[in-house]
Amino acid sequence: MTSDFRHQCITPPYLLERALRSDDREVRQAALNTMLTTAHLRGERAVRAAFPGVATPGNARRTIYDCRNTTSLPFAVLARSEDGPESTDASVNRAFDMLGKTRDFFQQVFARNSIDGHGMRLNGYVHYGHEFANAFWDGREMVFGDGDGRLFSDLTGSISVIAHELGHGVTEHTTGLEYHNQSGALNESMSDVFGAMVEQWTLGQTAEQADWLIGREVFTPQIEADALRSMKAPGHAWNTEKYGKDPQPDHMSKYVNMPDTYEGDWGAVHYNSGIPNKAFYLTAATIGGYSWEAAGLIWFEALKASNSETRFQEFADTTYRKAGELYEAGSAEQMAVLGAWQEVGISITGVSAGLARARNRTAGRNGDATAAVRALTAQVQELSRDVAALKGRVTAGG
Amino acid sequence: MRVTLSTHGGLAAPFLAGLPPDVVDTHALPESAAAELSRLVAAAVPATAATAGAPEPPRRAPDAMSYSITVEQGGHSSVLVQSDTDMSPEFAALLRWLKEHVARE
Numbered sequence: 001m002t003s004d005f006r007h008q009c010i011t012p013p014y015l016l017e018r019a020l021r022s023d024d025r026e027v028r029q030a031a032l033n034t035m036l037t038t039a040h041l042r043g044e045r046a047v048r049a050a051f052p053g054v055a056t057p058g059n060a061r062r063t064i065y066d067c068r069n070t071t072s073l074p075f076a077v078l079a080r081s082e083d084g085p086e087s088t089d090a091s092v093n094r095a096f097d098m099l100g101k102t103r104d105f106f107q108q109v110f111a112r113n114s115i116d117g118h119g120m121r122l123n124g125y126v127h128y129g130h131e132f133a134n135a136f137w138d139g140r141e142m143v144f145g146d147g148d149g150r151l152f153s154d155l156t157g158s159i160s161v162i163a164h165e166l167g168h169g170v171t172e173h174t175t176g177l178e179y180h181n182q183s184g185a186l187n188e189s190m191s192d193v194f195g196a197m198v199e200q201w202t203l204g205q206t207a208e209q210a211d212w213l214i215g216r217e218v219f220t221p222q223i224e225a226d227a228l229r230s231m232k233a234p235g236h237a238w239n240t241e242k243y244g245k246d247p248q249p250d251h252m253s254k255y256v257n258m259p260d261t262y263e264g265d266w267g268a269v270h271y272n273s274g275i276p277n278k279a280f281y282l283t284a285a286t287i288g289g290y291s292w293e294a295a296g297l298i299w300f301e302a303l304k305a306s307n308s309e310t311r312f313q314e315f316a317d318t319t320y321r322k323a324g325e326l327y328e329a330g331s332a333e334q335m336a337v338l339g340a341w342q343e344v345g346i347s348i349t350g351v352s353a354g355l356a357r358a359r360n361r362t363a364g365r366n367g368d369a370t371a372a373v374r375a376l377t378a379q380v381q382e383l384s385r386d387v388a389a390l391k392g393r394v395t396a397g398g
Numbered sequence: 399m400r401v402t403l404s405t406h407g408g409l410a411a412p413f414l415a416g417l418p419p420d421v422v423d424t425h426a427l428p429e430s431a432a433a434e435l436s437r438l439v440a441a442a443v444p445a446t447a448a449t450a451g452a453p454e455p456p457r458r459a460p461d462a463m464s465y466s467i468t469v470e471q472g473g474h475s476s477v478l479v480q481s482d483t484d485m486s487p488e489f490a491a492l493l494r495w496l497k498e499h500v501a502r503e
Contacts, residue, residue, distance in 0.1 A: 072487070269411075270407075
């Protein structure tokens with residue numbers, strides 16, 4: 001593993017530069033492929049993300065439709081297409097731009113071509129219904145309401161909400177987590193994870209700089225509520241005299257049991273998502289840096305390795321296993337995952353609390369080694385960014 | 399006639415759960431408004447029943463809201479339930495009227 005690193009770090013930049021400028025397309029591709037295969041050890045996806053051109057080109061074309069305040073999607077009118085002119089309607093343009101940013105995020109960070117990985121068209125419907133204070137994913141498209149103007153604002157005003165809805169599509173096309181009870185809460189949580197990452201990615205924020213709020217723009221100024229949810233502090237996104245307090249749990253001991261009916265929010269999926277949300281926040285904050293680089297990678301790989309009935313425990317175990325595979329067993333990243341789930345009341349299967357403590361101590365003793373690994377990773381990432389820049393120049397020039 | 403609207407689920411499900419249902423009583427309405435509400439209810443009941451009788455239960459669309467409209471009249475009560483993804487035009491018209499009425503109050 002060390003040799004991989006050495007190989008990666010001593011690759012002379014001028015050789016890569018020359019290879020990437022080659023007239024031979026195969027040579028250029030081979031140079032990129034070399035970078036990708038040698039980067040398998042750590043941050044594989046983070047490195048791949050630096051080469052957006054490597055991903056399968058697809059359409060992922062955006063089309064925004066205006067429902068004209070009806071609840072009929074078939075009768076909605078075309079408002080803006082991928083190559084069409086800007087609309088005079090701000091909601092249309094916001095949905096168009098934010099779906100574009102979300103699409104770019106999945107492409108550049110996870111090398112995923114749209115919702116289904118194959119360039120699926122992104123259809124957004126705005127001005128749905130009368131004063132519709134909601135947004136949803138119906139299995140094919142994303143639908144956004146205008147809000148009622150009293151409690152809720154226009155839902156297209158929030159990139160975390162737009163990415164949340166597109167995220168439901170991604171989850172549906174990866175694991176199809178059933179939308180009830182724990183699998184439903186995980187489905188909800190993954191959408192919040194995507195929502196937070198897309199927002200942080202567009203703002204260039206680190207885990208520490210971000211506020212980790214979902215739907216910060218959703219409530220009108222008249223409502224004393226910060227956001228729909230807080231991933232950093234579930235249960236504290238709003239606390240008002242008139243509308244009560246955010247009921248999201250941040251620990252398994254506070255798990256909310258509600259019936260698996262529409263009245264029971266399909267088993268409290270929008271409540272219990274607070275538990276895995278907090279685990280993701282803690283993982284990202286402990287690892288440090290950008291949430292999408294390590295924590296996001298671990299979570300996305302764990303999502304892809306899950307199935308439609310995955311519950312919290314299994315998902316937590318999978319994130320721990322993926323952290324070990326992507327980084328290494330006992331790495332700072334894997335320890336961050338372990339600690340995060342422990343803090344929300346979920347112990348990783350097969351890892352006793354005593355062992356976890358011992359590993360933490362070991363990790364502490366190996367502080368110098370961890371720092372060295374971090375520095376090497378940073379070098380790899382910097383190099384990959386250089387290559388991406390070079391490739392951009394080559395593309396622009398050729 | 400008394401018509402009660404409860405909204406469930408959606409992106410802001412926990413927030414909505416704290417809100418009281420909206421209640422409209424035709425006795426408190428001007429005659430024309432009461433007649434309009436009765437007409438909308440009369441249209442929505444058979445349309446909703448037709449949807450409810452469909453062989454497949456409605457798909458659980460992430461973040462879709464569900465609406466339950468309870469109609470009480472002459473000691474009889476019936477409940478109409480539809481969601482964002484399976485709403486009949488008649489139910490949508492009744493829902494819109496109720497929301498507009500509540501907003502005006």
